Amino acid sequence: MGARAILAVARNNFRQISHDKRTLGMIVMMPIIFILLFGFTFAGEPENIRTILVNADQGAEVTFHIDGSSYTQTVTVSDLFIENLDPKTFNLVYKDDLNVSLNEVKDGKAWAVIYFPPHFTQGILNWASVLGNVSEFLDADVSFNAVPVEDSNITLYVDGSNTQVAAKVIAEVGFAFTQTIEERSPNISFTSFITKDFVYGENVRFIDFFAPGIIGLVVTMITVILTIVSFVRERTNGTLDRLFVSPIKPSDIVLGYTVTFSVIALFQSVELLLVASLLFNITFVGSILLALALIVLYAIGILGLGILLSTLAKNEFQAIQFVPLVIVPSIMLAGILWPIESMPEVVRPISSVIPLTYLASSLRSVMIRGWGLGEILPELTILIVFAVILLGVGILLVYKKANRLGLRKRKKE
Amino acid sequence: MKQVVVTKDLVKKFGELRAVDRLNLQIQKGEIYGFIGPNGSGKTTTIKILSGLLRPTSGESYVLGCRIPDPSIFPRIGYMPQEVALYPDLTVSQTISFFGEIYGLGKKEMEKREEELLAFVDMKAKRKEMVSNLSGGMRHRLSLAVSLIHKPELLFLDEPTVGVDPELRTSFWEYFRDLTEDGVTVLLTTHYMDEASRCDRVGMIREGKLVAVGTPDQLKEKTNTQSLEDAFLHYVRRIG
Numbered sequence: 050m051g052a053r054a055i056l057a058v059a060r061n062n063f064r065q066i067s068h069d070k071r072t073l074g075m076i077v078m079m080p081i082i083f084i085l086l087f088g089f090t091f092a093g094e095p096e097n098i099r100t101i102l103v104n105a106d107q108g109a110e111v112t113f114h115i116d117g118s119s120y121t122q123t124v125t126v127s128d129l130f131i132e133n134l135d136p137k138t139f140n141l142v143y144k145d146d147l148n149v150s151l152n153e154v155k156d157g158k159a160w161a162v163i164y165f166p167p168h169f170t171q172g173i174l175n176w177a178s179v180l181g182n183v184s185e186f187l188d189a190d191v192s193f194n195a196v197p198v199e200d201s202n203i204t205l206y207v208d209g210s211n212t213q214v215a216a217k218v219i220a221e222v223g224f225a226f227t228q229t230i231e232e233r234s235p236n237i238s239f240t241s242f243i244t245k246d247f248v249y250g251e252n253v254r255f256i257d258f259f260a261p262g263i264i265g266l267v268v269t270m271i272t273v274i275l276t277i278v279s280f281v282r283e284r285t286n287g288t289l290d291r292l293f294v295s296p297i298k299p300s301d302i303v304l305g306y307t308v309t310f311s312v313i314a315l316f317q318s319v320e321l322l323l324v325a326s327l328l329f330n331i332t333f334v335g336s337i338l339l340a341l342a343l344i345v346l347y348a349i350g351i352l353g354l355g356i357l358l359s360t361l362a363k364n365e366f367q368a369i370q371f372v373p374l375v376i377v378p379s380i381m382l383a384g385i386l387w388p389i390e391s392m393p394e395v396v397r398p399i400s401s402v403i404p405l406t407y408l409a410s411s412l413r414s415v416m417i418r419g420w421g422l423g424e425i426l427p428e429l430t431i432l433i434v435f436a437v438i439l440l441g442v443g444i445l446l447v448y449k450k451a452n453r454l455g456l457r458k459r460k461k462e
Numbered sequence: 463m464k465q466v467v468v469t470k471d472l473v474k475k476f477g478e479l480r481a482v483d484r485l486n487l488q489i490q491k492g493e494i495y496g497f498i499g500p501n502g503s504g505k506t507t508t509i510k511i512l513s514g515l516l517r518p519t520s521g522e523s524y525v526l527g528c529r530i531p532d533p534s535i536f537p538r539i540g541y542m543p544q545e546v547a548l549y550p551d552l553t554v555s556q557t558i559s560f561f562g563e564i565y566g567l568g569k570k571e572m573e574k575r576e577e578e579l580l581a582f583v584d585m586k587a588k589r590k591e592m593v594s595n596l597s598g599g600m601r602h603r604l605s606l607a608v609s610l611i612h613k614p615e616l617l618f619l620d621e622p623t624v625g626v627d628p629e630l631r632t633s634f635w636e637y638f639r640d641l642t643e644d645g646v647t648v649l650l651t652t653h654y655m656d657e658a659s660r661c662d663r664v665g666m667i668r669e670g671k672l673v674a675v676g677t678p679d680q681l682k683e684k685t686n687t688q689s690l691e692d693a694f695l696h697y698v699r700r701i702g
């Protein structure tokens with residue numbers, strides 16, 4: 050029998066699915082829903098953050114020398130900094146009273162207060178004069194009296210309850226600060242101390258980071274749900290018994306299912322990649338064939354897991370309860386949304402036994418870093434081991450259900 | 463006469479319950495053997511053991527000359543489960559062709575077989591109907607057709623005529639008779655006494671034990687009753 054029986058089982062699966070509009074709908078729609086959901090939720094960085102700006106800067110006295118004559122004037126440099134605050138990130142509101150502003154943050158009406166103290170300009174120019182180029186800083190021929198002052202720092206009051214918003218505010222204020230200094234004094238460059246050179250993924254965004262994980266998640270969901278439900282249904286229907294007393298080998302039944310779910314996983318991955326490319330323009334620099342091969346390998350392992358779970362359930366209702374048991378750890382611990390490195394030591398061993406961990410990381414390497422077979426070999430090997438073990442266990446369990454375990458051994462006696 | 467099914471002290475326990483209790487069966491080639499007994503007496507369990515779906519707790523059984531369990535008998539036996547074991551999301555025609563493929567039928571052969579079987583169960587008009595939309599009796603007919611697809615030489619039919627209308631029931635029996643003339647052996651279970659009396663031999667089973675075997679006439683004679691129904695009641699009550 051072999052190939053013919055395997056294909057018969059696969060064809061049978063497809064025929065059933067094609068008549069089951071709801072399942073068909075789920076297979077087609079799930080990738081789209083997932084990528085839209087995750088894409089729109091996580092694609093952007095925080096924007097339009099309501100922030101109160103309190104500028105108490107009193108300026109500093111500076112003497113200008115123009116054409117031999119001199120005059121003294123008060124200058125404020127805080128405005129230069131404010132101009133450099135990213136207008137997309139901040140929704141700036143100007144207020145005079147610091148306490149009133151702080152209360153707004155406490156009441157949750159604003160995320161942060163940026164406070165320029167009275168001696169801000171004095172402080173900055175003091176610093177510039179230490180470096181000996183106040184003239185350069187103000188772009189004019191000036192003399193300036195450095196008078197030591199206290200409390201000349203910008204103070205940032207941030208509501209840290211939303212870590213992403215807080216991190217963004219802090220990063221953007223710092224960025225505006227260094228940018229202003231650098232603009233004003235070309236000899237000083239903070240960035241010159243650190244040279245940034247992206248080894249991979251110069252323009253990679255968060256969505257590029259998690260898209261591979263989402264593919265894995267969708268494949269996990271569909272494969273686990275469909276395998277568990279179809280196997281439990283075959284068993285409770287009695288159709289599995291019918292197959293067990295036919296010439297088809299139990300392994301051919303499982304392999305038939307493997308063909309079905311590999312095709313479905315391929316379809317969904319391509320669909321997901323297309324939608325993600327069109328809508329979010331995700332990064333994909335590696336080999337698509339290698340990516341698809343990884344996905345199929347993963348789907349095979351998950352199918353085995355599904356069969357294993359289906360044998361633990363008496364009916365479809367019980368079976369479906371296993372789905373969150375597989376999905377939730379995969380979402381949380383496989384490094385889809387958060388890097389494994391950010392997880393506490395205790396859960397890392399769990400991460401390392403979740404197959405999705407290896408799919409997500411290898412798929413990411415292929416998509417973003419453009420890695421080839423050689424570079425992802427360690428993960429590929431682990432995925433192969435997972436697939437072989439899980440599928441092997443699945444096949445073994447079906448042989449057991451068919452009462453055909455140990456048959457050959459007994460015959461030899 | 464050649465014995466197609468032989469069991470020796472077959473026992474199947476589910477926990478403490480002896481569903482089959484030291485059962486000794488001999489079924490001859492070409493006969494229709496009717497297995498009758500009250501609900502829960504072990505008919506289905508016996509059939510499942512004989513077809514290889516269940517392992518007995520103890521005892522031996524031989525089917526078509528092979529010691530059971532043995533996968534090599536699968537192409538030669540047909541099994542119709544008691545519950546309707548079909549895929550609800552297939553059409554009638556797809557159901558037949560799937561099982562045809564599983565049994566390795568060629569395309570031509572399959573088409574021919576589909577025609578024959580659909581004619582036999584009188585379902586030609588339902589060819590494109592979804593199994594989930596069929597009536598209960600129709601599903602039963604299709605289920606029988608499926609177990610005949612590969613022309614098996616031994617048939618295990620677990621209540622093949624449940625829910626089937628009287629007219630078709632008669633034609634089923636004519637068909638079974640035709641099959642035995644070609645040397646096919648039929649082991650079936652039934653709760654209908656009129657059907658039991660059409661069997662070549664009847665085995666009465668109660669609490670997993672075979673309490674009487676014989677032709678319908680022999681059984682009536684032995685119990686001194688007029689109908690097989692009375693004979694049945696006689697055995698079922700006497701032991702209890």
Ligand SMILES: Nc1ncnc2c1ncn2[C@@H]1O[C@H](COP(=O)(O)OP(=O)(O)OP(=O)(O)O)[C@@H](O)[C@H]1O
Nearest residue numbers: 476479481499500501502503504505506507508544
């Ligand atoms: N898988 C099982 N686990 C436990 N007990 C079982 C199992 N299968 C059957 N039994 C029990 O074994 C006994 C025999 O069941 P079986 O299905 O063989 O009866 P039957 O003669 O086919 O009855 P019916 O006429 O109702 O079909 C019953 O008491 C049943 O409850």
Ligand SMILES: [Mg+2]
Nearest residue numbers: 505506507544
């Ligand atoms: Mg029964």
